[in-house]
Amino acid sequence: MAAKTTGARLEEQWRDILSVHARTMCEIDRALHPHGLGASDFEVLDILATESAETGDQCRVQNIAGRVHLSQSALSRLIGRLAKDGLVERSVCEEDRRGVWVALTRKGRDLHTEALPLQRAALARVLNTQALSD
16 A cells, blocks of 8 residues: 555646646746747757857757756757748758758847747746645
């Protein structure tokens, strides 16, 4: 019986995590929609803004893939859309022709700067509300 109780608690914790994640993503989507971004779009721009400051303007797609909750193909499509919108530029890695570099454009950096406070405010609304209810 104790194992079942532990299992039930774990399942309840897991469902709580998923619920917070879903509410947070929806809130970010709503906040960023007027800027033409979704939560996943912003997440990639945010990673690029952070990574490029450390690595010199470029980031390998492989490094982004390990930090977002998207499949490799979904990430490739998302980066393709961001490139089409002029927010990022892609280039082939000279050392490893299979690798792809991605960098924010000026337009992408400006949009990230504009959207950052909106995303952070959405996080604060959802996560502070969650902390109060715990």
